[in-house]
Amino acid sequence: MSSEDFNKRLFKYLDDHQKDYIQRLSDAVAIPSVSAWPDHRPEVFRMVQWTKSFMESLGIAVELADVGEQKLADGTKLKLPDVILGTYGNDKLKKTVVIYGHLDVQPAQVSDGWDTEPFVLTEKNGKLYGRGSTDDKGPVISWLNVIEAYQKLNEPFPVNVKFVLESMEEYGSEGLEDLLKSLKNTFLSGVDYVVISDSYWLGKEKPCLQYGLRGICYFFIDVESSTKDLHSGCFGGTIHEAMTDLIAVMSTLVDDQGRILIDGIYDEVAQLLPEEAEIYKRITFDVKAYSAEAGVDKTIQQDKEQILMHRWRYPSLTLHGIQGAFDGVGCKTVIPRHVIGKFSIRIVPNMKIATIEKLVEKHVKNVMEKRNSPNKVSVKLEHGGDYWLADPNHPQYVAARRATVVVHGIEPDLTREGGSIPITLTFQEQTGKNVLLLPIGASDDGAHSQNEKFDVSNYMNGMKVMGVYFQEVARV
Amino acid sequence: MSSEDFNKRLFKYLDDHQKDYIQRLSDAVAIPSVSAWPDHRPEVFRMVQWTKSFMESLGIAVELADVGEQKLADGTKLKLPDVILGTYGNDKLKKTVVIYGHLDVQPAQVSDGWDTEPFVLTEKNGKLYGRGSTDDKGPVISWLNVIEAYQKLNEPFPVNVKFVLESMEEYGSEGLEDLLKSLKNTFLSGVDYVVISDSYWLGKEKPCLQYGLRGICYFFIDVESSTKDLHSGCFGGTIHEAMTDLIAVMSTLVDDQGRILIDGIYDEVAQLLPEEAEIYKRITFDVKAYSAEAGVDKTIQQDKEQILMHRWRYPSLTLHGIQGAFDGVGCKTVIPRHVIGKFSIRIVPNMKIATIEKLVEKHVKNVMEKRNSPNKVSVKLEHGGDYWLADPNHPQYVAARRATVVVHGIEPDLTREGGSIPITLTFQEQTGKNVLLLPIGASDDGAHSQNEKFDVSNYMNGMKVMGVYFQEVARV
Numbered sequence: 001m002s003s004e005d006f007n008k009r010l011f012k013y014l015d016d017h018q019k020d021y022i023q024r025l026s027d028a029v030a031i032p033s034v035s036a037w038p039d040h041r042p043e044v045f046r047m048v049q050w051t052k053s054f055m056e057s058l059g060i061a062v063e064l065a066d067v068g069e070q071k072l073a074d075g076t077k078l079k080l081p082d083v084i085l086g087t088y089g090n091d092k093l094k095k096t097v098v099i100y101g102h103l104d105v106q107p108a109q110v111s112d113g114w115d116t117e118p119f120v121l122t123e124k125n126g127k128l129y130g131r132g133s134t135d136d137k138g139p140v141i142s143w144l145n146v147i148e149a150y151q152k153l154n155e156p157f158p159v160n161v162k163f164v165l166e167s168m169e170e171y172g173s174e175g176l177e178d179l180l181k182s183l184k185n186t187f188l189s190g191v192d193y194v195v196i197s198d199s200y201w202l203g204k205e206k207p208c209l210q211y212g213l214r215g216i217c218y219f220f221i222d223v224e225s226s227t228k229d230l231h232s233g234c235f236g237g238t239i240h241e242a243m244t245d246l247i248a249v250m251s252t253l254v255d256d257q258g259r260i261l262i263d264g265i266y267d268e269v270a271q272l273l274p275e276e277a278e279i280y281k282r283i284t285f286d287v288k289a290y291s292a293e294a295g296v297d298k299t300i301q302q303d304k305e306q307i308l309m310h311r312w313r314y315p316s317l318t319l320h321g322i323q324g325a326f327d328g329v330g331c332k333t334v335i336p337r338h339v340i341g342k343f344s345i346r347i348v349p350n351m352k353i354a355t356i357e358k359l360v361e362k363h364v365k366n367v368m369e370k371r372n373s374p375n376k377v378s379v380k381l382e383h384g385g386d387y388w389l390a391d392p393n394h395p396q397y398v399a400a401r402r403a404t405v406v407v408h409g410i411e412p413d414l415t416r417e418g419g420s421i422p423i424t425l426t427f428q429e430q431t432g433k434n435v436l437l438l439p440i441g442a443s444d445d446g447a448h449s450q451n452e453k454f455d456v457s458n459y460m461n462g463m464k465v466m467g468v469y470f471q472e473v474a475r476v
Numbered sequence: 477m478s479s480e481d482f483n484k485r486l487f488k489y490l491d492d493h494q495k496d497y498i499q500r501l502s503d504a505v506a507i508p509s510v511s512a513w514p515d516h517r518p519e520v521f522r523m524v525q526w527t528k529s530f531m532e533s534l535g536i537a538v539e540l541a542d543v544g545e546q547k548l549a550d551g552t553k554l555k556l557p558d559v560i561l562g563t564y565g566n567d568k569l570k571k572t573v574v575i576y577g578h579l580d581v582q583p584a585q586v587s588d589g590w591d592t593e594p595f596v597l598t599e600k601n602g603k604l605y606g607r608g609s610t611d612d613k614g615p616v617i618s619w620l621n622v623i624e625a626y627q628k629l630n631e632p633f634p635v636n637v638k639f640v641l642e643s644m645e646e647y648g649s650e651g652l653e654d655l656l657k658s659l660k661n662t663f664l665s666g667v668d669y670v671v672i673s674d675s676y677w678l679g680k681e682k683p684c685l686q687y688g689l690r691g692i693c694y695f696f697i698d699v700e701s702s703t704k705d706l707h708s709g710c711f712g713g714t715i716h717e718a719m720t721d722l723i724a725v726m727s728t729l730v731d732d733q734g735r736i737l738i739d740g741i742y743d744e745v746a747q748l749l750p751e752e753a754e755i756y757k758r759i760t761f762d763v764k765a766y767s768a769e770a771g772v773d774k775t776i777q778q779d780k781e782q783i784l785m786h787r788w789r790y791p792s793l794t795l796h797g798i799q800g801a802f803d804g805v806g807c808k809t810v811i812p813r814h815v816i817g818k819f820s821i822r823i824v825p826n827m828k829i830a831t832i833e834k835l836v837e838k839h840v841k842n843v844m845e846k847r848n849s850p851n852k853v854s855v856k857l858e859h860g861g862d863y864w865l866a867d868p869n870h871p872q873y874v875a876a877r878r879a880t881v882v883v884h885g886i887e888p889d890l891t892r893e894g895g896s897i898p899i900t901l902t903f904q905e906q907t908g909k910n911v912l913l914l915p916i917g918a919s920d921d922g923a924h925s926q927n928e929k930f931d932v933s934n935y936m937n938g939m940k941v942m943g944v945y946f947q948e949v950a951r952v
Contacts, residue, residue: 218807227771233895237792251727256847295703298850316713325797329549331694371732374774419709
């Protein structure tokens with residue numbers, strides 16, 4: 001049978017079972033596996049068990065890897081969810097693909113502004129609303145649905161597959177990096193490719209493959225002014241307030257055009273190559289749709305190339321918020337004693353985390369030296385993750401491009417991402433192999449937002465692309 | 477019997493019943509009447525009933541005044557606690573004193589940093605720890621204990637008393653101002669004095685009477701950048717972020733010496749009189765103890781007069797916090813869509829709220845005009861309360877000074893306060909009579925802080941001062 005014949009049968013089988021796939025995703029979304037909420041940890045464990053059972057029903061050998069305990073802010077310890085290591089096939093004549101995904105989700109509650117119950121998958125106008133629908137339960141289940149389809153069609157599977165499914169991705173992937181390092185010479189030894197479906201298309205219509213990610217340096221600025229919170233009536237005017245210093249420091253970090261004001265921060269950013277702008281020109285990207293998706297009237301840059309460059313190949317700085325200050329509704333006349341300002345810098349080739357850390361420290365020190373304040377001000381790199389850049393002409397990318405053409409009838413755009421998926425880099429380092437980011441969700445899925453959704457059409461087409469990808473990657 | 481003889485009997489009676497008084501305060505503190513927590517409203521109602529029963533047992537005629545409903549942020553409505561109107565005595569030959577106090581308390585939980593359970597009154601080293609011990613359950617119960625003592629000693633009460641006890645003081649006294657206005661020609665008609673014990677001594681040792689309060693203008697700066705929260709990886713660098721604008725505006729409000737940077741804000745501040753510094757020199761005030769109490773190494777000003785002036789007769793500006801930004805522990809890579817910066821200005825004679833509102837609006841407008849941002853930025857005076865200044869040589873103050881001398885053996889300092897008790901001004905306006913602030917707690921009681929306490933000695937001496945005050949004020 002030609003591969004075209006098989007593709008037809010595969011696509012028909014998948015289409016015929018759409019209802020089952022939606023039910024399956026619905027069952028998964030109904031488990032509120034929020035990794036950031038300690039009291040929901042049992043639900044995360046339940047999600048791991050649910051997935052393990054599903055995988056075992058497909059004949060995938062599953063091992064649960066214990067990655068230890070998480071230490072909470074209050075000192076208590078909480079067991080981390082096990083990482084699922086799955087092995088499907090062990091044919092030395094076949095290539096081996098590692099598939100990574102995650103089973104945990106971002107926090108969600110109706111009061112955040114959801115139009116539907118976040119943990120009840122709700123279909124409306126061809127869209128499946130629910131927390132985790134697109135990030136990342138939908139894609140993970142898609143891979144498994146495809147294996148099931150091959151089995152039902154009695155088609156030999158083209159490759160060996162190894163699964164790494166974690167459940168702390170939305171809370172820093174604690175334990176995973178160490179686990180992968182420990183698996184370098186065993187579970188991960190001799191694999192050929194790594195594929196990850198945990199990102200999104202550039203737009204709502206056209207598929208893409210991603211070969212680059214920005215990194216991140218997340219900083220805490222810590223200011224302490226007194227040993228207790230004070231009443232602004234009793235003490236206001238006589239005390240060097242922590243918030244005054246913190247706001248002053250935070251105001252010196254970025255200007256109204258998004259330009260970072262930290263001395264030297266752009267020195268290591270890769271120079272624009274002469275032909276680089278051309279790459280961006282060829283990409284399909286709707287500036288108006290982008291503004292609409294962000295929900296803003298006006299972006300900082302107006303033309304496509306500049307917007308994409310500022311998302312992918314230039315650094316950016318975001319002020320996220322302040323811990324310890326008054327954050328409730330209404331009025332409270334407190335002078336907060338201890339406040340922590342939080343900001344992060346998205347980093348790009350060839351910025352080095354160590355350099356950025358030094359530059360930020362120096363900047364904060366300079367600002368405070370000009371202020372006449374006795375308050376203790378310190379800045380700390382809370383978390384640093386490197387950028388990632390792959391070769392988009394690698395055979396695995398060629399295979400995924402072919403699969404996209406078969407399903408969608410068009411070449412995917414080769415794009416990068418502004419966010420970071422730190423594990424991408426870890427997989428590249430620990431396997432020494434090419435990593436492919438194969439998004440199947442649309443840009444407006446709202447992965448970390450209210451009303452997260454996954455289009456039914458993308459769910460179905462995503463499985464088809466995955467199904468063909470397995471054949472193509474076996475060949476290249 | 478001479479008044480000295482009676483004082484001796486009164487003081488002995490009070491001293492003999494110290495244990496009972498502590499138990500009574502303990503019973504009151506055990507009711508967590510937190511007005512800011514909607515789910516605790518039944519506890520506030522319970523506190524009103526507890527006090528009503530106690531008052532009625534003393535023969536005080538109690539009426540509960542319905543002040544309507546509170547509208548919560550989510551639109552739901554909640555019944556406001558009734559205001560207790562008590563009448564004790566109706567002798568036309570006697571003067572009538574209005575006593576104001578409040579039965580609600582600030583929020584408190586052990587996790588805020590309390591060393592003991594906040595709603596269990598705990599005696600340690602002569603101090604009674606518990607939420608509401610000093611603010612304001614202790615003082616309110618003290619007034620009632622004194623009436624009971626007069627009764628037990630068969631001593632005719634020197635004055636008529638009218639009680640106004642509210643239970644929303646820690647959440648803006650909603651409903652009270654309207655109630656007092658409506659009572660102007662009935663309940664409040666023909667009264668002679670108003671006395672309020674809901675403030676604190678300047679230090680830990682020496683009593684004082686207060687004749688001035690700063691007012692407050694509480695502002696919200698509202699910045700909206702998008703219709704939903706965004707991921708800083710996907711959108712950082714291309715969006716005019718709300719936080720960047722907000723922090724920029726907030727950083728222009730006050731400098732590192734506490735000086736307000738809003739143009740024209742000092743124009744209406746009363747000029748320093750030639751002899752004014754002398755008044756401050758005479759006041760007993762320990763700068764080191766003040767720093768220790770605040771828990772700071774260094775205050776902005778170093779000398780006594782300057783510190784007191786900056787607390788009482790100069791305005792100050794505090795940045796309280798931000799609503800809508802990331803305020804949790806750990807790292808979250810959000811671009812908040814809508815943030816509200818909160819700050820307040822403490823106002824002094826002769827600043828006018830309307831002027832300040834205009835100046836702040838103009839300032840924010842000027843700052844934003846210089847920025848190139850399409851974000852919607854608005855500033856709103858959320859709450860304005862006037863300053864208050866009384867005549868410290870008024871007969872009621874003379875009576876309270878005499879009472880203080882009898883109990884403490886020293887003249888109280890005549891001081892002002894940096895905070896506002898808006899109801900002071902309302903009582904003055906609605907009665908047209910002199911209002912006296914008679915604090916009985918110490919400066920380190922921590923009214924709105926963790927580990928709020930009330931010294932046993934102050935509880936006892938406070939009742940004695942109140943007991944003598946009633947005699948003296950009947951005479952002046």
